[in-house]
Amino acid sequence: MNVSTIAEFIAVLFMLIGAIMAVISAIGIIRFPDIYTRSHAGTKSSTLAVLLTLLGAFLYFVTTIGFVSVRLLLGIIFVFITSPVAGHLITRAAYRAKVKLADTTIEDELADVLNEKERSEGK
Amino acid sequence: MPAQFLTNLFIAFLWTLFQDEDYFKFTTFVTGYIVGIGIVYLMHRFFGERFYLGRFYAFLKLLLIFISELIQSSYLVLKHILSPKIRIKPGIFKYETILESDVEVTALAMLLTLTPGSVVIEVTPKGDTFYIHGMDVEESKEMLLRSLSKFEKAIMEVTR
Structure with missing residues (x-):
């Protein structure tokens, strides 16, 4: 086993881990309850997957x-x-469009602030 | 800052010339630059500012912190996805940052959004408060806050 074989092995290992992570995050997109949690699986784990594959x-x-x-x-x-910008914009747009949070959500400190703002703008 | 860099370049050129080679060799220039780094580091106090590569070092440290956080939190998210029953309690919480300038706030928001398990949903127009959607607030809020303050410290070392 010489150096280039070892390097090749490491490269293949990176790609394999990347591919597995991509599959898992795809499963996550289906399994999670609402758009906000889905964006966690969709934008970030898959970013890491793409990065590992490219590397x-x-x-x-x-x-x-x-x-x-x-x-x-x-x-x-x-x-x-680019991927964090996309993730931020998607969730932000979803929140502004009043997409419901999942039922298991335990706290939402943004709701009061936004509602107040809208009320004061409506007047 | 530029003065230190220029001095370093100057030392590298001098080094190349003193070697008295037949033609310009890039490797000699790099050697000279490395020697120059040592010299500039020894006399950076006389420029009255911090060492110019200190910022570079801080940036490298920020990158390392980010990579370790990325791996840790991806592991958490993947574990949640693969667990037979998804028991997460997501939530949106407020975080007031001590960072000030636009670059710092943008960098923090970006690092935070890249770390799985947290998305910045809103930044107030003033740029001092984040609203962060955490994937599992109940369990990992402590961890999130800890990594937030780690990021803040590292970013401040780079920009200030």
Whole structure:
């Protein structure tokens, strides 16, 4: 077992973990009760999954053919930058559109603030 | 800050010239830059400001903290998904941050939203209060607050 085999093994391991996480977060999207909890599974665990997969591909190319793929690195950076914005905007829009929270929700400190604001704007 | 960087570059150039090689070698330049880092670090007090790579080091530390939080909380979320019965008590709670400038607040909101188990739903127009949706407030609120203050500290080290 030489160095490149070990590196290949690590790259494949990264991709495998990424793929498994993607599947699990897809299951999470189905199983969770409301949009807010679903966004936890949908936007973030899957971000990590994509990152791991890309990292695995990057490592594979570097170690086997010695090719440093800048595009893969850029992909990682941009996924990192854009996915939290998307997650924030989706949940924010959902809250503004008065999508109901799940029945198990135990606290909601935002409701009073927003309602008050709307009342004062309505006057 | 730029003065330190320029001094460092200058030392690197001097180093390259003193080597008296036939043509410009990038590796020699890098060696000179590394030597320059040592010299600038020893005399950064005389510039009257903090060492310019200190900020870089703080950024690296922030990145490490973020990665460890990411792994820990993803593990929690995946555990919740795979548990036979989903017993989570989500909720929205308020958090007042001590960070001030726009960059700091944006960075905190972004790091927080990237960490599974918490989404920033609203930021007040003033930018000092977050409304955070936690996936399991009852159990993990303590943990969330702890990682929040960790992030805050790390961000402040980078920007101030």
